[in-house]
Amino acid sequence: MTNPRKMMMAAAAGGGGQSLATKTHFGWGQNNDGQVGDGNDINWTGVSSPVQIGEADIWYSIQKTGQMTIAMQSNGSLWAWGRNTIGQLGDGTAVSKSSPVQIGDLTDWSVLGSGLVNGYAIKTDGTLWAWGYNETGALGDGTVVTKSSPVQVGSLTTWASLSKTEHLFFHAVKTDGTLWAWGDNSSGRLGDGTAVNKSSPVQIGSSTDWLQVAGASNTSYAVKTDGTLWAWGLNTGGQMGDGTAVSKSSPVQIGSLTTWTSVSGAGNASAYAIKSDGTLWSWGYNITGGLGHGDEVNRSSPTQVGSLTTWLSVAAGDGGSGATVLAVKTDGTLWGWGENDIGNLGDGTVVRKSSPIQIGSSTDWTAASVGGDTSGALQ
Numbered sequence: 001m002t003n004p005r006k007m008m009m010a011a012a013a014g015g016g017g018q019s020l021a022t023k024t025h026f027g028w029g030q031n032n033d034g035q036v037g038d039g040n041d042i043n044w045t046g047v048s049s050p051v052q053i054g055e056a057d058i059w060y061s062i063q064k065t066g067q068m069t070i071a072m073q074s075n076g077s078l079w080a081w082g083r084n085t086i087g088q089l090g091d092g093t094a095v096s097k098s099s100p101v102q103i104g105d106l107t108d109w110s111v112l113g114s115g116l117v118n119g120y121a122i123k124t125d126g127t128l129w130a131w132g133y134n135e136t137g138a139l140g141d142g143t144v145v146t147k148s149s150p151v152q153v154g155s156l157t158t159w160a161s162l163s164k165t166e167h168l169f170f171h172a173v174k175t176d177g178t179l180w181a182w183g184d185n186s187s188g189r190l191g192d193g194t195a196v197n198k199s200s201p202v203q204i205g206s207s208t209d210w211l212q213v214a215g216a217s218n219t220s221y222a223v224k225t226d227g228t229l230w231a232w233g234l235n236t237g238g239q240m241g242d243g244t245a246v247s248k249s250s251p252v253q254i255g256s257l258t259t260w261t262s263v264s265g266a267g268n269a270s271a272y273a274i275k276s277d278g279t280l281w282s283w284g285y286n287i288t289g290g291l292g293h294g295d296e297v298n299r300s301s302p303t304q305v306g307s308l309t310t311w312l313s314v315a316a317g318d319g320g321s322g323a324t325v326l327a328v329k330t331d332g333t334l335w336g337w338g339e340n341d342i343g344n345l346g347d348g349t350v351v352r353k354s355s356p357i358q359i360g361s362s363t364d365w366t367a368a369s370v371g372g373d374t375s376g377a378l379q
Contacts, residue, residue, distance in 0.1 A: 034098025087148025113162025188249025238300025289354025
């Protein structure tokens with residue numbers, strides 16, 4: 001049987017001067033700190049429609065979180081822009097940037113991850129690097145000292161995939177399928193059975209079949225290679241999805257299905273996952289219709305969004321009052337719903353949507369990312 005973790009690792013491999021798939025990056029949303037990346041930093045009301053960021057056909061992947069973006073170009077170089085008050089961009093300064101700036105001069109980056117005010121990246125040699133705010137140990141380098149340039153996390157060369165979270169903690173998966181975590185451990189969000197912060201990576205359980213991991217503000221989610229879905233952390237609003245409102249400090253399986261392929265968390269305590277049949281599911285808080293069900297009713301268990309079987313990927317973030325969600329379908333169309341008060345969705349309006357609506361008419365979108373009040377996508 002095909003190992004999905006190996007497929008994901010192969011898809012992410014590259015850099016070191018190698019040529020990766022070229023894509024054009026578009027951004028929109030709040031822009032007071034230049035986080036859209038279009039060279040402006042004066043638009044408090046937001047950019048409500050996609051604008052091209054940088055040159056066409058040079059980007060490979062993007063990660064948006066908080067009020068910044070980190071991105072990788074197709075030549076394996078690392079870039080960032082947006083708020084930089086504590087060095088979260090990684091360029092060695094504390095000056096915000098409204099256009100992409102290169103982080104160092106290396107071209108051997110291959111995988112990106114992001115925290116609330118942190119950046120993470122894996123190189124082609126399997127080493128892990130981090131930068132940004134560190135008072136809770138979120139960088140994983142064994143200290144609580146903030147860094148404005150990338151520093152290596154340990155000396156291992158076996159890191160495979162990284163999470164996106166909207167708080168001061170982080171998760172990563174190694175090539176052997178083990179799951180590791182560090183940083184703020186309030187509400188047991190790391191999953192190690194404690195509520196004690198960790199400034200260096202600690203293994204979560206003993207399983208060796210973790211595939212992908214994601215985080216919200218206080219809750220974590222993961223999918224295993226066997227297609228099972230897991231969650232842990234704060235659960236006061238049913239955001240874990242296990243049908244209860246009881247928090248858990250260790251991973252618990254959500255239901256018994258073995259058909260989950262990916263999961264994403266939003267900072268406002270909601271989650272989104274796709275099954276192998278192409279259906280999309282959501283659960284947790286639903287203050288602004290961010291779950292996509294056409295209402296504002298919370299769910300404590302995964303509930304299908306509509307009836308379509310053509311969802312390819314989903315990205316969620318904290319849009320301010322509630323979740324902002326973007327998703328790509330198999331036909332290359334881009335869809336969004338949830339919070340939209342400063343143009344977060346990119347549909348040219350500032351009106352919230354409680355059900356998916358198509359963003360523009362293009363059919364060549366490949367991936368999206370949502371962070372704080374700013375969104376972006378690649379085509």
